[in-house]
Amino acid sequence: MKAMIAFGVLALLLVVVLASRNIVADWDSDSDGLPDLWELEYFGDLSYGADDDPDLDDFTNLEEYEAGTDPTDATSKPRPPTASLN
Ligand SMILES: [Ca+2]
Ligand SMILES: [Ca+2]
Numbered sequence: 001m002k003a004m005i006a007f008g009v010l011a012l013l014l015v016v017v018l019a020s021r022n023i024v025a026d027w028d029s030d031s032d033g034l035p036d037l038w039e040l041e042y043f044g045d046l047s048y049g050a051d052d053d054p055d056l057d058d059f060t061n062l063e064e065y066e067a068g069t070d071p072t073d074a075t076s077k078p079r080p081p082t083a084s085l086n
Contacts, residue, residue: 033062042071 027036033050040046048054048071050062057074064071067078 034065038065 025035025037028034029036030046032046032048034048036046039048043054048061050065051060053060053071055070055072055074057077059067059069059077061071063078064076069078070076
């Protein structure tokens, strides 16, 4: 019986930890559409916004975030839309 309770508590703790990790990963304290962790990883602070383009590659931070490219490296940018022949 004790083992089952211990297992239940452990399972509950695991769920809480996993849920909080997701919340932390998506946390956007300045509400600019860019998760804080992403901004801190690339810029070291939260000073840039979603529409800024600090590496001047013509893609906004939001576009780079969604594409998974480096917003501080002009050679790392989302794939340009392919031209379609009509
Ligand atoms: Ca950019
Ligand atoms: Ca870039």
